[in-house]
Amino acid sequence: MAIVLGPNQYGKAENRLVTVTRDGSVHTIKDLTVSTSLRGDLADTHLTGDNSKVLATDTQKNTVYAFAKESPVGEIEDFALRLGRHFVSSQEAITGARVLIDQHAWERIDGHDHSFVQGSNEKRTTAVTVEGDRAWVVSGVRDLVVLKSTGSEFHGFPRDRYTTLKETDDRILATSVTARWRYQGVGGADGGIDWAETFAEVRRLVLATFAATHSLSLQQTLYAMGEAVLRDRPEVAEVRLSMPNKHHFAVDLSPFGLENDNEVFYAADRPYGLIEGSVLRDDAEDAGSAWHTLPAF
Numbered sequence: 493m494a495i496v497l498g499p500n501q502y503g504k505a506e507n508r509l510v511t512v513t514r515d516g517s518v519h520t521i522k523d524l525t526v527s528t529s530l531r532g533d534l535a536d537t538h539l540t541g542d543n544s545k546v547l548a549t550d551t552q553k554n555t556v557y558a559f560a561k562e563s564p565v566g567e568i569e570d571f572a573l574r575l576g577r578h579f580v581s582s583q584e585a586i587t588g589a590r591v592l593i594d595q596h597a598w599e600r601i602d603g604h605d606h607s608f609v610q611g612s613n614e615k616r617t618t619a620v621t622v623e624g625d626r627a628w629v630v631s632g633v634r635d636l637v638v639l640k641s642t643g644s645e646f647h648g649f650p651r652d653r654y655t656t657l658k659e660t661d662d663r664i665l666a667t668s669v670t671a672r673w674r675y676q677g678v679g680g681a682d683g684g685i686d687w688a689e690t691f692a693e694v695r696r697l698v699l700a701t702f703a704a705t706h707s708l709s710l711q712q713t714l715y716a717m718g719e720a721v722l723r724d725r726p727e728v729a730e731v732r733l734s735m736p737n738k739h740h741f742a743v744d745l746s747p748f749g750l751e752n753d754n755e756v757f758y759a760a761d762r763p764y765g766l767i768e769g770s771v772l773r774d775d776a777e778d779a780g781s782a783w784h785t786l787p788a789f
């Protein structure tokens with residue numbers, strides 16, 4: 493029997509980066525959480541403590557802030573690709589990089605040039621993987637919370653001795669959407685993709701489909717969302733969705749002699765159903781390392 497070093501990576505997680513871009517008195521801010529991690533010929537540090545091939549996580553952090561100054565951050569996908577390619581091309585021992593970026597949403601306060609409000613907890617995300625001269629981009633949205641107060645049913649499920657759930661033809665459907673989509677055709681170049689436009693359109697399609705789908709299950713809604721994105725966006729190969737069923741239970745008001753006609757609900761925060769799935773083209777480009785180390789959904 494021999495004991496060997498398995499897969500490993502290391503980096504600086506959750507660098508908080510805020511940039512202010514000034515156009516006269518009109519400011520634009522970008523609020524990012526950037527995580528870098530590197531892979532490569534790193535056996536020595538694990539086996540003997542020889543750090544000669546270890547680009548310090550502190551250096552990785554500094555690189556994030558210096559890059560933000562040296563050229564405009566731009567879209568998070570471009571920034572992540574620049575960082576990932578830099579680490580892989582500048583360090584001989586480093587063969588792969590993974591850069592994760594979450595962009596926090598700020599809106600300008602109406603009529604004010606340099607005041608902002610964080611209106612929602614929603615995040616735009618990207619996960620870029622660089623391996624040698626190849627690259628994969630998986631972008632997404634997190635904490636996109638939606639609710640419809642009708643147009644949702646759930647019935648026809650098996651009943652065994654433990655089943656108590658009543659069938660319903662009218663319930664609240666609420667979820668917090670995490671969606672990640674894998675771009676095809678990034679490869680060595682950037683594929684001429686307009687990251688901002690795809691993000692805006694995927695988000696719009698997810699919201700429009702949630703609203704327009706008369707839901708017989710959250711699973712059906714999930715599939716419809718993914719399908720809508722793939723129908724409209726040829727640059728997207730695959731969509732993975734993770735959607736907690738944020739249960740709203742009609743409160744039993746009968747002890748008070750009151751009828752609850754789907755008007756008063758208890759919003760439970762846990763436990764929650766967790767509905768997850770992937771929707772993809774059957775002729776999609778190979779995913780390569782795109783999803784490596786990301787959550788399954």
Ligand SMILES: O=c1[nH]c(=O)c2[nH]c(=O)[nH]c2[nH]1
Pocket residue numbers: 646657708709710711737765
């Ligand atoms: O849309 C739903 N899918 C389920 O699988 C499920 N299970 C459950 O108890 N309620 C629901 N709702």
